[in-house]
Amino acid sequence: MRYEPVIGLEVHAELSTKTKIFCGCSTAFGAEINTHVCPVCTGQPGALPVLNKQVVHYAAKMGVATHCRINQLCKSDRKNYFYPDLPKAYQISQFDVPICEDGYVDFEVDGEPKRVRFERIHFEEDAGKLLHDEGEGTVVDFNRCGVPLIEMVTKPDIHSSAEAKEFLETIKTTLSYLQICDCRMEEGSIRCDVNVSVRPEGSQEFGTRVEMKNINSFSAAVRAIDYEVNRQIEVLEDGGKIIQETRRWDDSKVKNLVMRSKEDAQDYRYFPDPDLVAVEIDDAWMEQIKSEIPELPQSRYKRYIQEIGLQPKEARIISDAFDKACLLDEGISMNRVDSRAIANWILSDISKYLNDKGMELKDTKLTAAKLVDMIELIEKNVISGNAGKKVLIQLFETDDSVDAIVEKLGLKQVSDEGAIQKLVDEVLAANPKSVEDYKNGKKNVVGFLVGQCMKASKGKGNPKMINQCLNQTLAKM
């Protein structure tokens, strides 16, 4: 029998606010243990939470970007359970009225369009970190307590690990476009829990669901899903039954183990947090949020293919990176050079430079205007494409204008017809054998002669013009 996996994801993303969700402590990653702490985030008796407005703003932004209905009146609830990383012994989250509901994202998997629907998006506080020493104990670091999260819960619309991977990539790209999450995977800014069941292909009923926790990267999600799907199929094939339970993924061993069964399922006793008041996003605030949503990756991806003629792969590379897409679109909007040329520069030399240096565009001094200036000089034959590469390095690293760089490096190419003709005449005079060969039908000597001309001009001759001039002169001989 063939089986179809049915997968739902719960994705947690840390919001890139400056301060925690309920107090003014910093959210910066990597601080020394228990230094970003105060009475509020360590649950001292009597301390009270005050909601960070930016958290609401960011959560709603994600909701709008993913076509959710925004509950303009929502509230905070307590989820009660005991754990050392949860100092109040309840997590402030949202239960029955999350800030966003019923959305979706569209993306492509192997060129096929795919839609995954959202059940909900809500905001909540992160827990602390448990550090295990070599000895008997566990030590709790409260720095992460109260770092704001959004939890995004999908409907069970995903049917393969490949779809899950693409979905996660789409979420990541969207978060970075909205500039609400650092998306640093190694710091755990995006984490996910996976719900997996399988059913016979063609069946409409759902199989028994298993939840998997502790998945720390997208590639781990793929491995975990593949493992769990196979495990469930094997159980069923052997005539067994799937048990509703929570399993913990161990990525180093590439397997999962039971964490808890349905019987000891938690009773979280959610109720509205009496320390917090209702959140109301009025229409003016909603408009503000909507106005901050940029054109999203999917839309840019399609536009780059349709309007610029990029290959899907190329369009994806640019649309996946908000800064690159912005660079391209800003360049295009200037309407001075060929859009395709801008894209090519971004896909080749710009990407290579950033990769080599491990930098992002914002870490460099390159601007769209200067990139366009540079491309324009190439288009107008003022500099060669090769010279452009040299200019680009300077554009990354200095504040100089393109003209100043070209001047400074002496990159202006010789495009004066008289000068080119003189150059050609000199080279032809110095290479009578080649001229003879040409006359005898060996047309390919032109390449050699162009090279000689370039060499004679110390690389500044306009190769196109030299080529043209050579051909004309030889033809007349």
Next chain:
Amino acid sequence: MAITRENVEYIANLARLDPKGEGFDKIAEDMQGIVAMVDQLQELDLGDITDVIDTDRKNAMREDVPVPSYDRETILANAPSVECGGVSVPRVVE
């Protein structure tokens, strides 16, 4: 609603209290009477109850502006057991 021994143990477990602890039998017994008292509410007919969000007060929010944190020593001063700069608990196996 009648409170069974099973109820009591289930609740005690959720609340991390010891149903076998000293004096707990009396606590469990008292719960019967207390639950019977709060059950009086059941006779009050309020029609269909929908959860509503209390809007007496709304939007008590702060701007995203950092405030200095506390010293680690100050925050951990009351902790019964501290190791390596954090409160310590028996080893947690996830």
Next chain:
Amino acid sequence: MELYQKTAAELSAMLNNKEVSAVELTKAAFARTAQVEDKVGAYITLTEEQALADAAAIDAKRAAGEALSPLAGIPVSVKDNICTKGVKTTCASKMLENFLPPYNATVTDKLHAAGLIMTGKTNLDEFAMGSSCENSALQKTRNPHNLDHVTGGSSGGAAASVAAGEVSIAVGSDTGGSIRQPASFCGVVGMKPTYGTVSRYGLIAFASSLDQIGPFGRCVQDAAMLADVLMGHDKMDSTSVPREYENLTAAINPDIRGMKIGLPKEYFGEGISQEVSKAVLAAAETYKQLGAEVVEISLPLSKYALPIYYILSSAEASSNLARFDGVKYGYRARDFDGLVDLYVKSRSEGFGPEVQRRIMLGTYVLSSGYYDAYYKKARAAQRAIRADYARAFEQIDVILTPVAPTTAYKIGEKTSDPLQMYMGDICTVSVNIAGLPALVQPCGYDSAKLPIGMQLIGPRFGEQKLINAGVAFEQASGLSNIVAL
């Protein structure tokens, strides 16, 4: 007349006229405390050294001609569930017996900013859960009017410290009557302000949606003066109400002619002792003579107030008190086997039986399968009670009721049956459920010479009406500034 017998208003005038210094007042307060504390047991912690230093600082400021607030230099006691940085804050629980808060409650800062001199931390029922102060795990407090009787609770230490003249004013907290009932039992004035008018930041929470800090005094004006210090918006408390807080003391006007006073018939029936009813009805007569109009009203949902209160307060308490787990602060069991055992033992050994009962009830009403029948229903009923009061206040200015079914009972009389103890809260809990302000003051004595109190309930933010009516009654009855012992 000794200094300890004077009201805060009188002391304030003396300080202003340089007839006495803050240091002298503070010394007098501790001298009186030394005299009576053995019998009364109002305090868990005394902070004499700090108090004298603070008083000297105030005297220096006064000498330098600095503008000081009216209560600057006057000693005040603070209930031991309000955080005081570096000063033990125990909630009268073994759980927090040695807890030194790393920060001040907003009201602690406010008291300090206004120049009040904190004398120490007063006893309470453990985590403010109780109505007699007998649930304190750390201290026994006795009623200064009769040492065999309870002070009431939970702010029993605060009420007793004022009644015994250890201080003229005190800060307490009220979740279901915890200021008002002990004020009544001890023959002093106590006010529970409108929910949201005094910051709860740093008040160790019992039931967040019901808790409210408020003042004690031996006269209404003193309570008003302290309320003026305590009330105000605080951005650290999301439930704090941003509004103009007008000075209650400055606006005192005892001319209450034309004021409409409602007597809810549900508060004078079964379960309320004859003596209490009679004294409160006599107060109503006094009001008539003062020119007020007294009308009978009905608050039909009153009988449900007690179940609503115990559901909501216990539910919130079960969550609020979950943080006491033996990890970050407070009591940790000596022997345990693993994490869960650490939690269970620390909590079972650290919390007293009443606290455990409430945590159990609260966990039960929130648990899967019971939430709708209890918690959700209680919230809906709470809205209905609010509507009940709103309707009543369309016709009247204030409501007059008894505070408790009886006067202060004997120590130990009700400790065996928690339910019987809960019944003592029937007159006070609906005020918290509705978030309203209420003022309690003495209106007579029973045959055993124990004080009887009356309760004036006002509409939201109606503190001024309560204060005015309270002062008017005080002047007419002469029942003011009663020092026991």
